[in-house]
Amino acid sequence: MADASFDVVVVGGGHQGLIAANYMIRNGYTVGLFEQRRELGGGGCTESRPISGFIGNPCAHVAGLWASPVNQDFKLHERGLNYIFPPVHSSMVFPDERCIVSYRSISWDKETGLVVPQEEIVEKNINEVERISPRDAETLARWSAEGKIWQWGFAAMQVLWNPPALPGELDPIEALIVDPNSGIDRRHQFMTATEYVSDLFDSDELRAHSLRMLGSAGIYPDDAAPLPIMLSNVPMQVIGFGGGVYEGGTHNAIHALQRALSEEGGKFFVGADVDEILVENGRATGIKLADGTRIEAKKMVITSIVITQTLARHLHNVDLGPGGAEYRRKIAKIRTDRGQIFWGHIAFHELPEYKAAAWNPDCGDARWIFMGDADIEYLDREYRFNNQHIRPGQWPERLYLWEATDTKWDPRYAPPGKHVALLEEMAFPASWRTEAEWLQIKKEAPDHFLRQWQKYAPNMTWDNVIAANIDTPWDIMQRSDNFVDGNWGLIAGTPSQWGAMRPIPEFAQYQIPGIEDFWMASGSCHYSLGLTGWAGYNCYKRIAQKHDLWKPWEGRLF
Numbered sequence: 001m002a003d004a005s006f007d008v009v010v011v012g013g014g015h016q017g018l019i020a021a022n023y024m025i026r027n028g029y030t031v032g033l034f035e036q037r038r039e040l041g042g043g044g045c046t047e048s049r050p051i052s053g054f055i056g057n058p059c060a061h062v063a064g065l066w067a068s069p070v071n072q073d074f075k076l077h078e079r080g081l082n083y084i085f086p087p088v089h090s091s092m093v094f095p096d097e098r099c100i101v102s103y104r105s106i107s108w109d110k111e112t113g114l115v116v117p118q119e120e121i122v123e124k125n126i127n128e129v130e131r132i133s134p135r136d137a138e139t140l141a142r143w144s145a146e147g148k149i150w151q152w153g154f155a156a157m158q159v160l161w162n163p164p165a166l167p168g169e170l171d172p173i174e175a176l177i178v179d180p181n182s183g184i185d186r187r188h189q190f191m192t193a194t195e196y197v198s199d200l201f202d203s204d205e206l207r208a209h210s211l212r213m214l215g216s217a218g219i220y221p222d223d224a225a226p227l228p229i230m231l232s233n234v235p236m237q238v239i240g241f242g243g244g245v246y247e248g249g250t251h252n253a254i255h256a257l258q259r260a261l262s263e264e265g266g267k268f269f270v271g272a273d274v275d276e277i278l279v280e281n282g283r284a285t286g287i288k289l290a291d292g293t294r295i296e297a298k299k300m301v302i303t304s305i306v307i308t309q310t311l312a313r314h315l316h317n318v319d320l321g322p323g324g325a326e327y328r329r330k331i332a333k334i335r336t337d338r339g340q341i342f343w344g345h346i347a348f349h350e351l352p353e354y355k356a357a358a359w360n361p362d363c364g365d366a367r368w369i370f371m372g373d374a375d376i377e378y379l380d381r382e383y384r385f386n387n388q389h390i391r392p393g394q395w396p397e398r399l400y401l402w403e404a405t406d407t408k409w410d411p412r413y414a415p416p417g418k419h420v421a422l423l424e425e426m427a428f429p430a431s432w433r434t435e436a437e438w439l440q441i442k443k444e445a446p447d448h449f450l451r452q453w454q455k456y457a458p459n460m461t462w463d464n465v466i467a468a469n470i471d472t473p474w475d476i477m478q479r480s481d482n483f484v485d486g487n488w489g490l491i492a493g494t495p496s497q498w499g500a501m502r503p504i505p506e507f508a509q510y511q512i513p514g515i516e517d518f519w520m521a522s523g524s525c526h527y528s529l530g531l532t533g534w535a536g537y538n539c540y541k542r543i544a545q546k547h548d549l550w551k552p553w554e555g556r557l558f
Ligand SMILES: Cc1cc2nc3c(=O)[nH]c(=O)nc-3n(C[C@H](O)[C@H](O)[C@H](O)COP(=O)(O)OP(=O)(O)OC[C@H]3O[C@@H](n4cnc5c(N)ncnc54)[C@H](O)[C@@H]3O)c2cc1C
Pocket: 011, 012, 013, 014, 015, 016, 017, 034, 035, 036, 037, 040, 041, 042, 043, 044, 058, 059, 060, 061, 062, 063, 064, 065, 272, 273, 274, 275, 304, 305, 341, 343, 476, 480, 481, 482, 483, 487, 488, 489, 490, 521, 522, 523, 524, 528, 529, 530, 531, 532
């Protein structure tokens, strides 16, 4: 006999679990959500960082969730979730004191989710590129005039906000590839990131900027990357169609989703470590917690846990039918070795003074500031090698840091007059070093990062610093079983683990063949580029189609 019973049981209290739970409760089901940690949120959290008095986001920070229809479906802005969109979207500063600055050239209506381009700012961004490379500016102006940048961005959005195509269907990107007028070269889908940006742009500055942005998506220059991610890079770079800032910290996204759920009567339980998904006669019937508590699911179980844990732990006792051995073999071989980063916070007194401000005074006001040389050969051949060989006392000469000083837009992050920046740099799987080595690397990291930063902003010395904490992949792995080997993307986002092949083709429609009423809304299904809500929303789309539930997307774009 079960200790408690709900129509729908959700496993995992990160944003994907909360999104799925919110859609289910809108259909009149009773919902119980079970979270292992002592608080909801998973990678959607905000903590005191790097020192008391300051706050920082130890995981998701760039707010991609703003573009999600869940904002409108659950009126999250009325429940405490607001985004800030700094007008200067991104900049890449080079050691020769030049820079590329791009301004946000879209407006967004939080009530309707409507995005409207601002052509005059697109033109301004192209003019900025012209100062660096007239040929690249010409190319971008042509793509803009022909509407190609929007067409590519829109196709990428369609792919991301819908479940993967069913066998035999063409997804919007595949449709572009076969369209001779789309401007997409069929070769692009098989190119490495370096090959791709080299084909698009003539200048090494634009190429380096693009490659560094792709790095934040878990793609190294010599990786082949999923085409939708490459395609959305140009709109991000030139149109400023990217993430904003979560006002008051990322945890406000989680609080808003939890409020929406609780207001409808949904129940959530923290400190509830789910040990097993119960399957009887080929149907998911509930869960068992590590303390032995059994929860009945009258209609279905939805999990938001990474697929590797789902199979190895939650379903380890379950007979997966004739294909079971093959499914387990494939999942055991899933790659998790992309998406590892150094991710830390530095609190300081005075804002960085970039040398490149002489080229464009706005460069230091960007929401994303990338720093590095326009050296494509180094990026392609040595950057990854050097980063992956970091050891105690052994650091590369040249890094490609990214910084975001949120106190420029949101005073809540620091005491009055003080600042805190987030810093990111690429890394490698946690299991490649021992704990002792990672502890030493963590100790050395702030000094190395500051030395890099000083090349571009000389006032970023220790005299200006109040405190620093840089998390390594080891720290990230300790936070959650979901960040496998310290990977923020849960599993790697390589083309073979993407879209209709993620995590494996047999599971790509959010279900395991042979288990009825069991759905998977984890970012390890379809695609997750972070706290974007794609998996939770798209999994619900398939549930709604199957059970004829609420379909808020009818009559709108996504
Ligand atoms: C360092 C870092 C930086 C990042 N930066 C960004 C960024 O800037 N922008 C962005 O959009 N994304 C970013 N991300 C990624 C983002 O945080 C994740 O993609 C996102 O949190 C995944 O959401 P989720 O709901 O699928 O999983 P999670 O957020 O991991 O939530 C899953 C939940 O399930 C719980 N759980 C696990 N096992 C069990 C169990 N057995 N029983 C019960 N509960 C369980 C976990 O505790 C967790 O709360 C970053 C991540 C990291 C680590």
